[in-house]
Amino acid sequence: GQQLNQSPQSMFIQEGEDVSMNCTSSSIFNTWLWYKQDPGEGPVLLIALYKAGELTSNGRLTAQFGITRKDSFLNISASIPSDVGIYFCAGYNNNDMRFGAGTRLTVKP
Protein backbone atom coordinates (compact mmCIF):
# COMPACT_ATOMS: atom_id res chain seq x y z
CA GLY A 1 0.00 0.00 0.00
CA GLN A 2 0.93 3.64 -0.29
CA GLN A 3 2.76 4.88 2.79
CA LEU A 4 3.63 8.44 3.74
CA ASN A 5 6.72 9.24 5.77
CA GLN A 6 6.31 12.52 7.62
CA SER A 7 9.19 14.25 9.37
CA PRO A 8 10.11 15.43 11.83
CA GLN A 9 7.89 13.66 14.37
CA SER A 10 8.09 16.63 16.72
CA MET A 11 9.58 20.11 16.86
CA PHE A 12 10.25 22.49 19.73
CA ILE A 13 10.86 26.03 18.51
CA GLN A 14 10.98 29.57 19.81
CA GLU A 15 8.27 32.03 18.91
CA GLY A 16 9.27 33.91 15.78
CA GLU A 17 11.26 31.07 14.24
CA ASP A 18 10.46 29.50 10.89
CA VAL A 19 9.35 25.85 10.67
CA SER A 20 9.69 23.30 7.91
CA MET A 21 8.21 19.80 7.72
CA ASN A 22 7.83 17.35 4.87
CA CYS A 23 6.24 14.17 3.64
CA THR A 24 7.75 11.64 1.28
CA SER A 25 6.46 8.48 -0.34
CA SER A 26 7.62 5.77 -2.68
CA SER A 27 4.28 6.13 -4.49
CA ILE A 28 2.90 8.91 -6.66
CA PHE A 29 0.02 11.05 -5.42
CA ASN A 30 -2.26 13.29 -7.49
CA THR A 31 -3.22 15.56 -4.60
CA TRP A 32 -1.40 16.67 -1.47
CA LEU A 33 -3.21 18.21 1.48
CA TRP A 34 -1.93 19.68 4.72
CA TYR A 35 -4.07 19.69 7.88
CA LYS A 36 -3.66 20.98 11.42
CA GLN A 37 -5.23 19.28 14.43
CA ASP A 38 -5.79 20.93 17.81
CA PRO A 39 -6.37 18.81 20.94
CA GLY A 40 -9.84 17.30 21.10
CA GLU A 41 -10.77 18.40 17.60
CA GLY A 42 -10.72 17.04 14.10
CA PRO A 43 -8.11 18.07 11.53
CA VAL A 44 -8.67 21.35 9.73
CA LEU A 45 -7.43 21.95 6.19
CA LEU A 46 -4.54 24.39 5.77
CA ILE A 47 -3.50 24.05 2.12
CA ALA A 48 -4.49 21.87 -0.85
CA LEU A 49 -2.13 21.16 -3.79
CA TYR A 50 -3.25 19.66 -7.09
CA LYS A 51 -0.38 20.03 -9.56
CA ALA A 52 3.21 18.84 -9.48
CA GLY A 53 5.48 21.78 -8.74
CA GLU A 54 2.64 23.88 -7.35
CA LEU A 55 3.62 26.33 -4.62
CA THR A 56 0.74 27.73 -2.56
CA SER A 57 0.62 30.14 0.37
CA ASN A 58 -1.98 30.73 3.05
CA GLY A 59 -0.86 33.63 5.25
CA ARG A 60 2.35 32.57 6.97
CA LEU A 61 2.05 29.04 5.59
CA THR A 62 3.57 27.88 2.31
CA ALA A 63 3.34 24.39 0.85
CA GLN A 64 4.74 22.79 -2.29
CA PHE A 65 3.74 19.75 -4.34
CA GLY A 66 6.99 18.01 -5.25
CA ILE A 67 7.88 17.78 -8.93
CA THR A 68 8.18 13.99 -8.71
CA ARG A 69 4.67 13.84 -7.11
CA LYS A 70 6.17 11.75 -4.33
CA ASP A 71 6.74 14.48 -1.77
CA SER A 72 5.46 17.73 -0.31
CA PHE A 73 6.65 20.22 2.27
CA LEU A 74 5.02 22.78 4.54
CA ASN A 75 6.75 25.89 5.84
CA ILE A 76 5.50 28.15 8.61
CA SER A 77 7.17 31.53 8.87
CA ALA A 78 7.47 33.66 12.03
CA SER A 79 5.78 31.11 14.28
CA ILE A 80 3.36 32.25 17.00
CA PRO A 81 2.04 30.38 20.07
CA SER A 82 -1.25 29.47 18.37
CA ASP A 83 0.68 27.47 15.76
CA VAL A 84 0.97 24.74 18.40
CA GLY A 85 -0.67 21.51 17.30
CA ILE A 86 -0.19 18.43 15.16
CA TYR A 87 0.31 18.91 11.42
CA PHE A 88 -0.63 16.13 9.03
CA CYS A 89 0.13 15.67 5.38
CA ALA A 90 -2.27 13.64 3.25
CA GLY A 91 -1.82 12.24 -0.23
CA TYR A 92 -4.61 11.12 -2.56
CA ASN A 93 -4.56 8.71 -5.49
CA ASN A 94 -7.16 6.29 -6.91
CA ASN A 95 -9.84 6.69 -4.23
CA ASP A 96 -7.21 6.21 -1.54
CA MET A 97 -6.35 8.99 0.91
CA ARG A 98 -3.29 8.32 3.07
CA PHE A 99 -2.15 10.40 6.03
CA GLY A 100 1.28 10.88 7.49
CA ALA A 101 1.83 10.15 11.19
CA GLY A 102 1.96 13.87 11.98
CA THR A 103 4.44 16.48 13.19
CA ARG A 104 3.80 17.73 16.71
CA LEU A 105 4.79 21.40 16.95
CA THR A 106 5.51 23.17 20.24
CA VAL A 107 6.16 26.90 20.22
CA LYS A 108 7.82 28.50 23.24
CA PRO A 109 6.86 32.13 23.87
Next chain:
Amino acid sequence: NAGVTQTPKFQVLKTGQSMTLQCAQDMNHEYMSWYRQDPGMGLRLIHYSVGAGITDQGEVPNGYNVSRSTTEDFPLRLLSAAPSQTSVYFCASGKGPNQPQHFGDGTRLSIL
Protein backbone atom coordinates in the same frame (compact mmCIF):
# COMPACT_ATOMS: atom_id res chain seq x y z
CA ASN B 1 -23.40 26.16 10.43
CA ALA B 2 -23.01 22.66 11.94
CA GLY B 3 -20.64 21.14 9.34
CA VAL B 4 -19.90 17.52 10.28
CA THR B 5 -21.52 16.29 13.49
CA GLN B 6 -20.44 13.10 15.22
CA THR B 7 -22.19 11.36 18.11
CA PRO B 8 -21.42 10.23 20.70
CA LYS B 9 -18.24 12.09 21.69
CA PHE B 10 -17.19 9.36 24.12
CA GLN B 11 -18.15 5.71 24.51
CA VAL B 12 -16.95 2.73 26.54
CA LEU B 13 -17.90 -0.74 25.38
CA LYS B 14 -17.30 -4.27 26.54
CA THR B 15 -15.69 -6.79 24.21
CA GLY B 16 -18.32 -8.34 21.97
CA GLN B 17 -20.82 -5.49 22.17
CA SER B 18 -22.02 -3.77 19.04
CA MET B 19 -22.66 -0.10 18.47
CA THR B 20 -23.17 2.52 15.80
CA LEU B 21 -21.22 5.74 15.54
CA GLN B 22 -23.31 8.46 13.95
CA CYS B 23 -22.13 11.03 11.43
CA ALA B 24 -24.18 13.73 9.75
CA GLN B 25 -23.19 16.60 7.46
CA ASP B 26 -25.24 19.57 6.27
CA MET B 27 -23.03 20.71 3.39
CA ASN B 28 -24.60 18.48 0.71
CA HIS B 29 -21.27 16.74 0.18
CA GLU B 30 -21.32 13.59 -1.93
CA TYR B 31 -18.14 12.11 -0.46
CA MET B 32 -18.03 10.90 3.15
CA SER B 33 -15.50 8.78 4.96
CA TRP B 34 -14.53 7.27 8.30
CA TYR B 35 -11.03 7.25 9.77
CA ARG B 36 -9.48 5.92 12.92
CA GLN B 37 -6.63 7.72 14.63
CA ASP B 38 -4.16 5.83 16.79
CA PRO B 39 -1.09 7.28 18.52
CA GLY B 40 1.85 7.71 16.17
CA MET B 41 -0.07 6.40 13.15
CA GLY B 42 -1.94 9.35 11.74
CA LEU B 43 -5.40 8.68 10.32
CA ARG B 44 -6.29 5.46 8.53
CA LEU B 45 -9.26 5.17 6.18
CA ILE B 46 -11.87 2.60 7.26
CA HIS B 47 -14.70 3.01 4.73
CA TYR B 48 -15.83 5.68 2.33
CA SER B 49 -18.84 6.60 0.22
CA VAL B 50 -18.97 8.57 -3.03
CA GLY B 51 -22.72 9.08 -2.80
CA ALA B 52 -25.98 7.75 -1.40
CA GLY B 53 -26.22 3.99 -1.87
CA ILE B 54 -22.51 3.56 -2.63
CA THR B 55 -19.86 2.48 -0.13
CA ASP B 56 -16.41 0.95 -0.40
CA GLN B 57 -13.60 -0.29 1.80
CA GLY B 58 -10.60 1.73 2.81
CA GLU B 59 -7.28 0.68 4.28
CA VAL B 60 -8.58 -0.94 7.51
CA PRO B 61 -12.22 -2.10 6.98
CA ASN B 62 -12.27 -5.34 8.98
CA GLY B 63 -14.72 -5.33 11.89
CA TYR B 64 -16.68 -2.33 10.59
CA ASN B 65 -19.75 -1.89 8.41
CA VAL B 66 -21.19 1.25 6.85
CA SER B 67 -24.26 2.26 4.91
CA ARG B 68 -25.26 5.43 3.07
CA SER B 69 -29.03 5.66 2.71
CA THR B 70 -29.02 9.47 2.49
CA THR B 71 -26.54 12.12 1.40
CA GLU B 72 -26.45 13.55 4.92
CA ASP B 73 -25.80 10.48 7.06
CA PHE B 74 -22.99 7.92 7.11
CA PRO B 75 -23.12 5.68 10.22
CA LEU B 76 -20.27 3.35 11.17
CA ARG B 77 -21.16 0.05 12.83
CA LEU B 78 -18.93 -2.06 15.03
CA LEU B 79 -20.38 -5.56 14.82
CA SER B 80 -18.54 -7.19 17.75
CA ALA B 81 -16.21 -4.77 19.51
CA ALA B 82 -12.63 -5.84 20.20
CA PRO B 83 -9.96 -4.11 22.32
CA SER B 84 -7.96 -3.47 19.11
CA GLN B 85 -10.76 -1.13 18.03
CA THR B 86 -10.04 1.26 20.89
CA SER B 87 -9.29 4.48 19.04
CA VAL B 88 -10.51 7.92 18.11
CA TYR B 89 -12.86 7.81 15.14
CA PHE B 90 -13.29 10.71 12.74
CA CYS B 91 -15.95 11.20 10.12
CA ALA B 92 -15.23 13.53 7.21
CA SER B 93 -17.06 14.89 4.19
CA GLY B 94 -16.03 16.69 1.02
CA LYS B 95 -17.15 17.54 -2.50
CA GLY B 96 -15.03 14.67 -3.77
CA PRO B 97 -12.39 12.18 -2.61
CA ASN B 98 -9.47 14.41 -3.63
CA GLN B 99 -11.04 17.61 -2.33
CA PRO B 100 -10.44 19.16 1.10
CA GLN B 101 -12.24 17.14 3.74
CA HIS B 102 -14.23 18.62 6.62
CA PHE B 103 -13.78 16.59 9.78
CA GLY B 104 -16.03 16.12 12.78
CA ASP B 105 -14.66 16.46 16.31
CA GLY B 106 -14.27 12.73 16.73
CA THR B 107 -15.66 9.89 18.85
CA ARG B 108 -13.35 8.53 21.53
CA LEU B 109 -14.09 4.82 21.85
CA SER B 110 -12.67 2.47 24.47
CA ILE B 111 -13.22 -1.28 24.34
CA LEU B 112 -12.64 -3.13 27.61
